[in-house]
Amino acid sequence: MVLDFDAVIRGGTVVTSGGVARTDIGIRDGRIAALAVGLTAERVIDAGGLLVLPGGVDTHVHLDQPGTGPSEMSDDFDTGTASAAAGGTTTIVSFAWQPRGGSLKETVEDYHRRAAKARIDYSFHLTITDPTPKVLEEELPPLVESGCRSVKVFMTYDGVGLNDAQLIETLAASRKAGALVCVHAEHHGLIEYLSKRLVAAGLTAPKYHPWAKPALVEREAIGRIAAIAEMLDVPIQIFHVSCPETAAEVARFRAQGLKIWAETCPQYLAFTAEDLDRPGFEGAKFIFGPPARSASDTEGLWHYLRDGTLGIISSDHSPMNFDSPRGKKVAGEDASFDQVPNGIPGLAARLPIAFHEGVVKGRIDLETFVDLVATRPARLFGLAPRKGAIAIGADADLVLWDPDATQVLTLAGQHHGGDYTPYEGREVRGRVVSTYLRGEAVFANGRVIGPPGEGRFLARGPYPEI
Amino acid sequence: MVLDFDAVIRGGTVVTSGGVARTDIGIRDGRIAALAVGLTAERVIDAGGLLVLPGGVDTHVHLDQPGTGPSEMSDDFDTGTASAAAGGTTTIVSFAWQPRGGSLKETVEDYHRRAAKARIDYSFHLTITDPTPKVLEEELPPLVESGCRSVKVFMTYDGVGLNDAQLIETLAASRKAGALVCVHAEHHGLIEYLSKRLVAAGLTAPKYHPWAKPALVEREAIGRIAAIAEMLDVPIQIFHVSCPETAAEVARFRAQGLKIWAETCPQYLAFTAEDLDRPGFEGAKFIFGPPARSASDTEGLWHYLRDGTLGIISSDHSPMNFDSPRGKKVAGEDASFDQVPNGIPGLAARLPIAFHEGVVKGRIDLETFVDLVATRPARLFGLAPRKGAIAIGADADLVLWDPDATQVLTLAGQHHGGDYTPYEGREVRGRVVSTYLRGEAVFANGRVIGPPGEGRFLARGPYPEI
Amino acid sequence: MVLDFDAVIRGGTVVTSGGVARTDIGIRDGRIAALAVGLTAERVIDAGGLLVLPGGVDTHVHLDQPGTGPSEMSDDFDTGTASAAAGGTTTIVSFAWQPRGGSLKETVEDYHRRAAKARIDYSFHLTITDPTPKVLEEELPPLVESGCRSVKVFMTYDGVGLNDAQLIETLAASRKAGALVCVHAEHHGLIEYLSKRLVAAGLTAPKYHPWAKPALVEREAIGRIAAIAEMLDVPIQIFHVSCPETAAEVARFRAQGLKIWAETCPQYLAFTAEDLDRPGFEGAKFIFGPPARSASDTEGLWHYLRDGTLGIISSDHSPMNFDSPRGKKVAGEDASFDQVPNGIPGLAARLPIAFHEGVVKGRIDLETFVDLVATRPARLFGLAPRKGAIAIGADADLVLWDPDATQVLTLAGQHHGGDYTPYEGREVRGRVVSTYLRGEAVFANGRVIGPPGEGRFLARGPYPEI
């Protein structure tokens, strides 16, 4: 018989969440058309000695968002998706971030324009900061219908955090519209109280950031949002679980039958609170929320990654400059920790950190690694079966991965905007050799080659979880 | 040797939380001066065939409080304490209820005046509805020092419920001042949301009251207040636990080392949600919050009463008229459930219900009964060793109790104000024969004989739990 | 390019544990050589409108074993594997059953001879009933090395059950040899005590069988074997979990870090204790151990199947005649329940029951179904990646499955030996259209066509779980 392919990836070891197999991959029209040994085509990509992974799916990525006050993001959809490609990620779900008082519909239209520069495929969460009846009743349903099947809410942060009544209304409307609700779950009042007291006591260095956000603020917030979700029967995803105490709460509610899922991020696997105690203002490079915790917390998260309570490793990429009055130093070079904008870049470091801390250190196997960074995020957010797996008919989003190569993470290698990476100098085993989006190389030989504008919006249809 | 007593209670079976013994009780100067067989005095009270219990201590009693809008309480300190005496209770902790915008100091002064009519001894919880810095920093500490060592906060109800920031500030101030914090723990937002939806759907009958307050609103609120209490290291008492799901949360936090205690009330042991489905507006007689639940919830509460998670049975006496435009019918004879003021009278029914449902039905022994209605409330609120026990030096607050007599509960027998008791017609075994306050009869032969004004304010000093 | 296949399965919807995809399957040399749309070969199998599943892997199958006393099995490897093929199962792990006093080595040699008639592939568990030092130290290690990497022990049943000291020695030796230990976990003493008392009281009908084996006998046994396994660091698999109480124990120990896995069987999902109360001696058709339990237990098992605590559905096929002095009636037509041999046939009913109760009734999705009946059993017992999945390089063991067809289960349709099936007359949706072993049809058009002797022994090498 005869089969024609546009390209063939030959000789690699293909890893999916279901197993590992030696097979070639035939690509036609941007999709995976065949899996077999001995495929040929004019264009042959040699994967000998390499792993072939499904392209990473990163479902928690902030790009080109308005800053709080004078600070600003150091990545737009061009630089941000360049970094994604360099890190082996071919799909992101980014945020369409409603400004207070603004229209959600116009917000989404605006983000469609911003995202026109994307080099890889993308979809949007709808960040709702002002859940007026108009937003919830008129704007939300058609936007969900148009493919944005997830809503993001905050339980803390001035200007974006919703109060209980707003949370309830937003969750109720999301359920009706058929959207999954993603939650930044921290108790606002306690953080504010503790921050004020710490600052008043002169404890203002970056290292006090975790003091103001103890684990129990996460535990409380999960209890609260779970009660609302249980009452209203709304599926929810807990963002950035930072410690096992929080994961245990998620597990407890899931065992009770709630549709509750959760993710963690590389920063909670790679850093501890001690990283915030670096000399001078260096600690500000590690200010993100919830904060980094202890080494034993880190170890505990792997337990919950193995047992499925934490099903996704996303980046929570929130990039900004360090040495800039519009970045970490927006309140000065010696600002108190509560004046430092939260967030770090991490899109390109996600797979390397997860692979090194997980697979190389023997905490998870290859299949679980792929599941956490690609397959499960794609499924939970309605991107499967097109994204997140190597299967016939899926998009030919692929990563050639050298499991034995050692690399040192550097700012240059992250390919994102901004002046620093918190992973600077960290040595890891495993690296991206090349990344393919719908069959075309977007990263190879250490260079991002996918052009801006090649990325496509992924309209998500209804799917089982919601 | 010679011992002189003012009175002797002779021939009874004395029950304490520690055991049961046949002994006489010698009383001198209003205190228990001797326990022995064969005591004599000019005044001998025959307790043959009866149990002698320590006078009941009811640590959750609303009297003479301002109503919400045009409704009003049907008991002041005169009628309320008459009912207490009739029900075998000799000590209450009532509320000094700060009006919004009002001074807490003046509130307490006012309640001292109101309570001047009391027939039995009393102390005050400080209900804080408006925790301004002046209230918390200036007024609270001297009031606690003056003997009001407990604070009451609401997490729901318009006009009295505190928001998170207020709760945190109030708990922090209470800890500093050395007060135990009592909490009405229900999630305000969900109740409001559900009530609105039910009413909008035309589901307005009294029986929908429990629909608007499912168990998870309690669970959520306990998780929230426990997080605050844990963070700030504040001892808390959860009021009126209505179901085992809530008690389980209390047990969970206590096992983690929190100083958290809890009570339940006779209404949760005697009624179920079905009582709210009586014909016409009758169900409104059973509207209290949290609401009555199911028979299996009732049974479950006994488990937690036995294992100590629930250490107190209080009345939450909140009396009002039924057939009155200033009572249950304040919004009309056919008001929707959310317009009906919450609360029922129950001071005099507390011991009879607890004895019948507990001891007579074999769920607890006599010692545990006494512990729940007298000894533990006295200890937890700093009234021991003077109140709550039959011991040398304690106040001679005593109840002669006939364990075999059967009575039918009626409004007249409750001796309180207002036009109804929800227990009307209920037959129970066990009844108060007579009640003694500091050695003097305040109730006997079915009549309240303790005069208004005999009750004394109990200034509570520091004690181990706080 | 050109690819030659021996056969192509065309037009089906391929289901794996990782997803569902429309693709053809190219088969060469008995293996899956290609997955792609548009494959051709001389031999084309039309799967239009059908699901294509990996061949079922049944890791708990009793065939051709010596009976206890005069009873005997009604299936040898010929009839048993015929039934497997008819039920969509292409791999079994059966038992090499050491007789007391016998050599384990000779037992395995004997079973290799018995299994020479097999129509599908097979491997062996080593059932150890007499763990002498010679058996454990000399015989066991080379047998494990030869590919029998699992040991089976009984905690109950006279003549096969091991005592504590024997269990410890056997688990210690298994760990050293590198074998997974499968456990029939029930508390022997309580079963014996209860059986004796029930029989003495004249409660001898089949319906008293579950009375003699309450859930706590499973709970106890799991606690015991888990303690031994934890102490000696031995991976264990709990056989035939019958109820959620037992599954909860497994979950508890797994959360503590033990290498403990568990299965359940179709009979626990399809029958309840009421089935044992059929008229006359009919109930004996449902005597298996542990026994069928309640409908709510059945529902509870699905919870643990979904959350992964129960990772496998095996058949525990233990066939015997009903109306025979060498079958269920070995002790007469009216024998007391404890004299009736335990066990039922079920090889061919496994997939239909799991599909109907699971997928059709909405309790699990297609991927989980495949995972439970093929992928996970293959992995846990070291048969992957060759068995249990549809992947390049795997054996072309495939089932064409009609998800919409309704069938009534009958003895004839089970294709096994013996005179009854407990599933007689049960209507289910979903049925096997045809079954392929290494690319060759072994069942089609309602007939078993794979010849005896085509099955091969699967020597299992070391694998991650052990």
Added chain:
Amino acid sequence: MVLDFDAVIRGGTVVTSGGVARTDIGIRDGRIAALAVGLTAERVIDAGGLLVLPGGVDTHVHLDQPGTGPSEMSDDFDTGTASAAAGGTTTIVSFAWQPRGGSLKETVEDYHRRAAKARIDYSFHLTITDPTPKVLEEELPPLVESGCRSVKVFMTYDGVGLNDAQLIETLAASRKAGALVCVHAEHHGLIEYLSKRLVAAGLTAPKYHPWAKPALVEREAIGRIAAIAEMLDVPIQIFHVSCPETAAEVARFRAQGLKIWAETCPQYLAFTAEDLDRPGFEGAKFIFGPPARSASDTEGLWHYLRDGTLGIISSDHSPMNFDSPRGKKVAGEDASFDQVPNGIPGLAARLPIAFHEGVVKGRIDLETFVDLVATRPARLFGLAPRKGAIAIGADADLVLWDPDATQVLTLAGQHHGGDYTPYEGREVRGRVVSTYLRGEAVFANGRVIGPPGEGRFLARGPYPEI
């Protein structure tokens, strides 16, 4: 009025489990006849500045038992009860220890003779080592009826440990007879296996004793006995809980509704495994079973003592000589740990250790201390209301206790037989000033003055717990 007393204890602070009060105690006919301030009698005992406690009740005491092989106990009822008196204990429950093959009836008769020398009151547990039908059906019921309402069984130790079938029969018979079953709960098989392996490896020093008895052998045994007790509805008491992991199991089963209670002993609060690592053979002085564990285990036990899971502190007094071929050195001066008889003396150290580690170190209050060493043991074993409390009508068993005095524990001060105390040289705060049995001093001024033979057998009637 006039009251005559044989004696009055004047000026003390009386502590009961229910509270603390300043009162005198009037004693008449060996009983507490009055509690009052100002009592007089010819004989006045000055308790000024002292605490007055109920006499200690020690419900786990081995005296005058046959040794295993050539070893022997270093205390009979004379010396043992002298030690009890010196340590503030006025009631013991000792063991009537059936020899294998012996009659239980004759055993009890024999122990009545042995106990004729007792200086304080006593009752017996029936240690059943050979549960023949004759013992269980014929001998047990009248012995229970005669006042020995508790049975003791071992799950380990050669020669005394019962197998599962024996445990079941013994528990079933105990329930029928109305006896509480006390359990030495450790998994025999694992201990034997580990001991053998350790000795084979040359790890024979005393410090390896805890290695052979890890916490999981207790956990397993509790799971097993709880299953039997649940099945047969038998009340059980777990002896000598050594660590929180075990206590957690007890708590778990109690929460499920089992009648299960538990004790711990001073040795688990005072020693750790490190004490077994003293130079030479000194560690053998600390060999008891279950073994001493870690400092964090010790701390954890207090949590369960506070929450009531562990309701009793008993001594498990099992005295023997250290430097003797009939004591710890029965197998030589360098015996391997498994050849050293288990057990230590501790009767006199019980109250001092519990007071110092508990009250002085702030872990429990005075009332709880009294509850653990006197009130609850008396209640659980049917000795209340006569023993364990200071109440009208109770035996005048009293201890004058100096809470501020410091003492150094020494062998001489223990007043028991044998050549050592493991507490030698330990400094504690709190000491016994004098001990009274039924109104008569049995210990005072550092000397035991109660004569042998003054102790009486306490026949226990039926009581609520059984």
